[in-house]
Amino acid sequence: MGKTILVTGCAGFIGSSFVKHVRRAEPDVAIVGIDDFSTGRKDAIDASVTLYEGSILDEELLEKIFFRHKPAYVFHFAALPRVAYSLQYPYRTTDVNITGTVALLEAARVHGVKRFIYSSSSSVYGDAKSMPVRESENTPDPRSPYALQKYTAERFCRVFSDLYGLDTICLRYFTVFGPGQYGDSPYATVISAWLEAIYFPDSKKAFLEGDGTQSRDFCYIDNVTLANILAMRSEKVFGGDVFNIAHGQTTALRDIKTLIEQKTGKRLDMEQRPPRVGDVSRTWADISKAKEMLGYAPEVSFEDGLARTVAWFEIRKGGI
Numbered sequence: 001m002g003k004t005i006l007v008t009g010c011a012g013f014i015g016s017s018f019v020k021h022v023r024r025a026e027p028d029v030a031i032v033g034i035d036d037f038s039t040g041r042k043d044a045i046d047a048s049v050t051l052y053e054g055s056i057l058d059e060e061l062l063e064k065i066f067f068r069h070k071p072a073y074v075f076h077f078a079a080l081p082r083v084a085y086s087l088q089y090p091y092r093t094t095d096v097n098i099t100g101t102v103a104l105l106e107a108a109r110v111h112g113v114k115r116f117i118y119s120s121s122s123s124v125y126g127d128a129k130s131m132p133v134r135e136s137e138n139t140p141d142p143r144s145p146y147a148l149q150k151y152t153a154e155r156f157c158r159v160f161s162d163l164y165g166l167d168t169i170c171l172r173y174f175t176v177f178g179p180g181q182y183g184d185s186p187y188a189t190v191i192s193a194w195l196e197a198i199y200f201p202d203s204k205k206a207f208l209e210g211d212g213t214q215s216r217d218f219c220y221i222d223n224v225t226l227a228n229i230l231a232m233r234s235e236k237v238f239g240g241d242v243f244n245i246a247h248g249q250t251t252a253l254r255d256i257k258t259l260i261e262q263k264t265g266k267r268l269d270m271e272q273r274p275p276r277v278g279d280v281s282r283t284w285a286d287i288s289k290a291k292e293m294l295g296y297a298p299e300v301s302f303e304d305g306l307a308r309t310v311a312w313f314e315i316r317k318g319g320i
Contacts, residue, residue, distance in 0.1 A: 011040025220305030
């Protein structure tokens with residue numbers, strides 16, 4: 001392509017994984033990244049990235065980046081993630097997740113970006129009334145500050161498309177997991193948190209919130225990065241449209257526990273805790289819209305993704 005792309009949150013789990021994926025898929029792309037390392041890891045950044053350390057709330061920094069590099073595409077991964085953290089810090093997370101997104105949209109509009117690709121979340125649906133969840137049949141019902149922040153940012157993407165002609169697309173990720181997701185982070189998914197407890201028990205203790213019957217549509221990281229690349233390559237005009245990005249299947253947490261024990265050959269002992277405030281009982285995505293309009297199809301199955309994630313933890317453990 002010979003274009004420049006801007007990747008926000010380039011040191012985070014999804015952002016850094018995307019950079020590695022797009023580097024292989026589009027070797028001629030120049031990659032500029034921004035991260036304030038509030039949650040990201042410096043050792044996760046690809047050496048080919050032109051890195052700016054700072055916040056997406058820093059308007060002067062954004063102007064400098066957009067003026068100097070003139071990115072054709074913006075991939076917005078940066079966020080203060082997870083429901084639990086937003087419940088504890090609603091003001092701070094709102095500032096970053098909404099105001100920061102609008103600051104990026106404004107910079108993208110002013111500097112003529114071709115497409116703004118926004119990382120949203122399945123949490124916008126709340127407890128969806130029909131399953132599997134289709135974008136057109138389930139009115140968003142955010143149940144936490146994080147979910148509301150993600151939905152509000154989606155609406156800003158739509159407004160910037162409608163009013164200013166900036167093409168935007170919103171990808172609603174279901175529970176993302178895979179190699180590179182450290183389980184000792186407060187933002188870890190249950191898979192990485194439980195594997196961390198198995199392989200590094202001195203630094204992480206396993207727990208289960210609720211009775212384990214709640215289920216999730218877990219999405220392996222390579223499928224998420226593929227969706228972003230497809231969103232960039234598409235010749236369509238999206239105008240703020242939203243797409244579910246998932247495997248299209250749902251698995252109960254108690255079954256995840258069994259699978260992890262089978263694949264690791266280790267017993268997972270967990271502390272029982274009450275259900276988490278703001279949590280939902282089930283997520284399950286209909287991904288037919290993304291298949292039809294983006295050509296998206298998960299390349300790595302859930303069980304293969306889990307096996308690869310276990311292998312990554314094995315390598316980490318062996319490297320100590």
